[in-house]
Amino acid sequence: MQITGQLALTVVMGLFLVVIAAWLAQIEDWRSYTPIGSGGATGESGYVSKEKPAGISRWLTTVDHKDIGLLYGAYGVIAFVVGGLMIMLMRIELLDPEMTLLSNSFYNSLLTSHGITMLFLFGTPIIAAFANYLVPLLIGADDMAFPRINAIAFWLLPPGALLIWAGFFPLGDIVPAQTAWTLYTPLSAGVGGGSQANAGVDLMILGLHLTGVSATMGSINFIATILTERGEKVTWANLDIFSWTILTQSGLILFAFPLLGSALIMLLLDRNLGTTFFAIEAGGTMLWQHLFWFFGHPEVYILVLPPMGIVSYVLPRFSGRRLFGFKFVVYSTLAIGVLSYGVWAHHMFATGMDPRLRASFMAVSLAIAIPSAVKTFNWITTMWNGRVRLTTPMLFCVGFISNFILGGVTGVFLASIPVDLVLHDTYYVVGHFHYIVMGAIAFAGFAGLYYWFPMFTGRMYQRRLGKIHFWTWMIGSNITFFAMIVLGYGGMPRRYATYLPQFATFHQVATLGAVLMFIGGLVWTYNFVVSWLEGPKVQDGDPWNLREDGMYTNEWQWFENKQETALADGGDEEEAVTDGGTTEAEAEAEAED
Amino acid sequence: MDEQPGLSDQYRRASPWPLFVALGIPIAEVGILFDVFAVAVAGLLLFCGSVTGMLRESGYAETPWRPLGAFAILLFVVGGTLAFTDVNLVTRGYAIITAGGLLAAAGIGGELFVPKREAV
Ligand code: HEM
Ligand SMILES: [Cu+2]
Numbered sequence: 001m002q003i004t005g006q007l008a009l010t011v012v013m014g015l016f017l018v019v020i021a022a023w024l025a026q027i028e029d030w031r032s033y034t035p036i037g038s039g040g041a042t043g044e045s046g047y048v049s050k051e052k053p054a055g056i057s058r059w060l061t062t063v064d065h066k067d068i069g070l071l072y073g074a075y076g077v078i079a080f081v082v083g084g085l086m087i088m089l090m091r092i093e094l095l096d097p098e099m100t101l102l103s104n105s106f107y108n109s110l111l112t113s114h115g116i117t118m119l120f121l122f123g124t125p126i127i128a129a130f131a132n133y134l135v136p137l138l139i140g141a142d143d144m145a146f147p148r149i150n151a152i153a154f155w156l157l158p159p160g161a162l163l164i165w166a167g168f169f170p171l172g173d174i175v176p177a178q179t180a181w182t183l184y185t186p187l188s189a190g191v192g193g194g195s196q197a198n199a200g201v202d203l204m205i206l207g208l209h210l211t212g213v214s215a216t217m218g219s220i221n222f223i224a225t226i227l228t229e230r231g232e233k234v235t236w237a238n239l240d241i242f243s244w245t246i247l248t249q250s251g252l253i254l255f256a257f258p259l260l261g262s263a264l265i266m267l268l269l270d271r272n273l274g275t276t277f278f279a280i281e282a283g284g285t286m287l288w289q290h291l292f293w294f295f296g297h298p299e300v301y302i303l304v305l306p307p308m309g310i311v312s313y314v315l316p317r318f319s320g321r322r323l324f325g326f327k328f329v330v331y332s333t334l335a336i337g338v339l340s341y342g343v344w345a346h347h348m349f350a351t352g353m354d355p356r357l358r359a360s361f362m363a364v365s366l367a368i369a370i371p372s373a374v375k376t377f378n379w380i381t382t383m384w385n386g387r388v389r390l391t392t393p394m395l396f397c398v399g400f401i402s403n404f405i406l407g408g409v410t411g412v413f414l415a416s417i418p419v420d421l422v423l424h425d426t427y428y429v430v431g432h433f434h435y436i437v438m439g440a441i442a443f444a445g446f447a448g449l450y451y452w453f454p455m456f457t458g459r460m461y462q463r464r465l466g467k468i469h470f471w472t473w474m475i476g477s478n479i480t481f482f483a484m485i486v487l488g489y490g491g492m493p494r495r496y497a498t499y500l501p502q503f504a505t506f507h508q509v510a511t512l513g514a515v516l517m518f519i520g521g522l523v524w525t526y527n528f529v530v531s532w533l534e535g536p537k538v539q540d541g542d543p544w545n546l547r548e549d550g551m552y553t554n555e556w557q558w559f560e561n562k563q564e565t566a567l568a569d570g571g572d573e574e575e576a577v578t579d580g581g582t583t584e585a586e587a588e589a590e591a592e593d
Numbered sequence: 594m595d596e597q598p599g600l601s602d603q604y605r606r607a608s609p610w611p612l613f614v615a616l617g618i619p620i621a622e623v624g625i626l627f628d629v630f631a632v633a634v635a636g637l638l639l640f641c642g643s644v645t646g647m648l649r650e651s652g653y654a655e656t657p658w659r660p661l662g663a664f665a666i667l668l669f670v671v672g673g674t675l676a677f678t679d680v681n682l683v684t685r686g687y688a689i690i691t692a693g694g695l696l697a698a699a700g701i702g703g704e705l706f707v708p709k710r711e712a713v
Contacts, residue, residue: 006630013635020613020639024646027609061607148611148647155615163619199627206622213618272626273682 027061063147068154069133070456073449075157076126080442082165083117084521086110091514094507097498105195107497108178113165115181116204118437119303120211121161126445127306128153128218131246133456135222137555138240140231145224149217156214163207167200177201180495182296183267185278185288190271202271209264212257219250219257226250240553241323244330245309248337252298252305255341260295263288286351293344301340304436305333307444308375311397314451315379318394319386320549325378332371339368349417350424358417365415372408376401387549392466396447399474403439406478407432410485428488434481443473446524453528454543455559459535465527472520479513538563608650613643630688637668637692656709661700668693 062068090110093102102110132150136143144150167176175195179188183205190197226247230239267288269275276282316323323329345353345361379401388394410432413419423429446469453461483506492503499507541560546552617640624633641664648654668689676686 009629010631013631017635017638024609024613058607060612061609063606063608063611143606147606148608148651151608151611152614155612156618159616159619163623202626203623206619206626209622210619268626 027057063143063151065132065136065143065147065150068150069129069131071154072125072132072157073129073456075154075161076122076129076445079117079121079125079161081521081525083114083122084518086114086117088514088518090114091511093497094499095511096508097501097504099498102497104497105175105178108180108495109167109176111495112177112180112204113168116164116208117161119181119299120208121157121164123303123437123441124211124215125157127246127249127303128215130242130310130445130448130452131218131222131306134452134555135225135243135246136229137558138243138553139226139229139234140554141225141229144221145229146221150221153214153217153221156210156217160207160210160214163203163210166203166207167198174198174200174203177204179204182292183288184292185267185270185283185285186280188267188288189278197271202268205264205268205271209261209268212261212264215253216257216261219253222246222250223254241312241326241329242306242309245305245312245333248333249302249305252302252337252340256295256298256302259291260299263291263295266291286348286353289348289351290344293347294341296347297344298340300433300436301336303441305336307400307441307448308333310444310448311379311400312375314393314447315397316382317451317544317546317549317551317553318389318391318397319383320388320551321382321386322551323378324381324384325374329375329378332374335371336368339364339371343368343415346415346420349420362415362417366412369408369412369415372404376405376408391450391544392461392463392470393447393451395467395470395474396443396450399470400440400443400447402474403435403443403477406481407435407440410435423488425493426488427484427492427494430494431481431484431488434477434484439477439481446473449528451544452555453531454538455555457532457535458538459531460538460543461527461531461535465523469520469524469527472516472523476513476516476520479516480510481513483507483510483513608647610643610647610650613639614647617641617643625685625688628682628684628688630684630691633685633688634692634695637689638695641668641692641696656703656707658700658703658707661696661703665693665697665700668696 059067059071062071087110089102090107093099093107132144135141165176167174175198177188177196177198177200178194179196179201186192187194187196188201190201226239226243266275266277270278278284278288312323312329342364343361345357346365349358349361379397383398390398410428414423414429414432450461450466453459487503487506487510490503490506492499492506541556541563542552544556546556617636617638619636621633621636621640623629624631624636641661645654645657645660645664648660649657654660672686672689672691672693674680674686675682675689680686
C-alpha cells in the first residue's frame, strides 16, 4: 500500500516534469537566444516583439516590469477580495453573541487567514505593483536591474497563497491554522490540545516563508534599480518622493524579512523535527515574541511608507502646489525607517518584561510619532491655500490623512505603558491598526489605483462611481473602527467569536460599517471591470491636466510618448499586435480612433 | 528612455524560467519538510534545472552541464549532511542525494555526449 502510493506519486511527479519540459521545448521555438550579458536590463539587443508569445504565455513568461506590476496588482486585488469576504463572514457572526453561523474554530481560522492575507498577500504585493510599474518609469530606467529575479519574486506569491489557504481546501485531514497572524508559541509550536499540530499550520508557515523570500528578492531588486539604473537627469536631489519611500521600504524589508524567514524555519523545525528553540525549557515563551516583533513592527512601516509616498506624490498634483517641505518628508521617511527597529517591544509591554527596558521602548515609540507628524503637517500645508481639486484619488488622499491621524494618535496612546496595560489585547488595538492598515494604507492604495488607472488601462473610470466608493468607505471605515475603539475602552477582548451582551450594540455598529464598505467594494469592482472593458479611451497623455499647474511628471510623459508612438508607427506594428496580447492591441485600436 | 519612447513596448522581454524557479522552491520545501521522497526530488530537479536554464539564457553559462554539476555537488553535500551525520534525517537526505545524482548524470552525460553547439 505504502509502496504503491510512493510509486504513484513518483509517476505523477515524473509526468509533471515531463509536461514542463515539453512546454519549455515548445517555448524555445518562438525564442531566439541572444545571450544577455549581465542578466540586467536590456531590450535593445534582446528579441523583438514578434517573438513575444501570445495570450497566456505572455503573462507566464514576462520579465517586463510593467507586466509584472500588473500581475502584482491583479494578485493583490484578488487577495484583498478574498480577505474582505472572510471578514464579512466574521462580522456577520459578530452581529449577535448567540450567532452560530460559524463554529468558534472556523472563526479563529478565518481570523488568522484574514490577517495574513491582508498583510502579506494584499499589502506587500499591491505596493510592489505600483513600485514595479512606476519606479523604472519615474527614474528613467529601461527596466528593473534584475528582470528575471523580478519575475521569480512574483511567481513565488501564488504558491505562497495556495499554501497559506491550504487548510480551507478539502485536502484530507488538513485543517486551517488558528494561530492568529502573530503565531505565538507555544500554541503555534503545536503544544496543547487543539488542532495546532495539524499540517495546515505547517503549510501556512511555508506559504508565509515563500512570501517573505519573494519580498526580499523584490527589495534587493528595487535597491539595485534605484541605486544603479537611474537616468542621467535623475539625481539624489530630484529623486521623486515615491521612489524614496520604496528605497527606504526595501531597506527595511532587507533586514526584517530574512529574520522572519529564519524564525519561521526554527518554528517548523520545532514542530516537525524535534528541535526545542521555542520549548518552555529552552527559548521559553518570550523568544518567539522578540523575534516576531523585531520583524513585526518594521513590517507595519514596510506597509505604510510607500502608501505615504503615494499620498506625498499624488496630493500635490491636485493641490496645484509642490509638496511642502519635500526635504523634510524625505528625512522623516528615513528617520521612521531607522527608528522602526527600536520599538518592537511595545507589543510586549504586558508580558512582564524588565520595566527599565520597557520604558526605553516607550520612549522610542513616542519619538517615532514625531516624523509621522512632520509628514502629516506637510501634507496639510501642501493643501493649504492650494487650488484643491477633489477628484477621486485626491479624496482618497485626504481620507488617508484623516484616518492616519486617528490611527497614529491611538498608536501614541498605546505606546504609553500605563495606557497599554489597560488596553492591550482589546478591540482598541484592533481599532488602532485598522485605522492605519485599512483607513490609511488601503486608501492610499486606492488613491494610486484611481490616479494611474488611465495609464494602466488606457481608459477612464466612471467618476461618480469613484466618489460613491470613496464616501461609502470613508464613512464605513470610520463607523467600524471607531466602534472598535469604543469597544476597546469598554474592555472587549480581541479575537473572540462571541461576546458578553453589553457589547452587542457597538458590535452591530461595527458590522454596519463593514456592510457599507462591502457595498462600496461592489461599486468599485463594477466600476473598474466595466471601465477597463469599455470605459472612454484616454485621448492625451495628461488626463489630469497636470500641465496647467506645471506638475507634469515622468511617468505620464512616458505614457504620452507611448500613445504617440502607437500613432506614428502603428502600421508596421501589425505583427506585434496579432500575437502581442491586449495592451498593444488596445494601444493600436486607440491610435486608429 | 526619453529618447526612445515606447521602447520597452516594442522590444518586450520574456523568459520561461522564472515561473519554474518559483514553482520548484515550494515543491522542494513541501517534499523535504513532510518527507515525501518523490515530491522532494521533483522539486529540487525543477528548481536546479530552471536556475540552470536561466544561467544559460542570460549568458552566464555556455552550456547547462557545468551548472548542473555544481548543483549536484551542492545537493550531495547537503543531502550527505542530513543522511550521514548526527542530524540523522536519513530519508530526507537520500531524497536530496537522489536529486543530486540525477543532476550529476545529466551534467556528466551532457558534457560527454552532447555535441558542442555553436555558441548562440
Ligand atoms: C504613530 C506611530 C505608532 C505607534 C506609536 C504605534 C503603537 C502601537 C502599539 C503600542 C501597539 C501595541 C498595542 C498592544 O497590543 O497592546 C500597536 C499595535 C499595532 N500597530 Fe501600531 N503604532 C503606530 C503606528 C502604526 C502603523 C503605521 C501601523 C501599520 C502600518 C501600525 C500597526 C499596528 C498593528 C498591526 C498592531 C497590532 C499588532 C497585533 O497585536 O496584532 N501601527 N501599535
Ligand atoms: Cu509596533
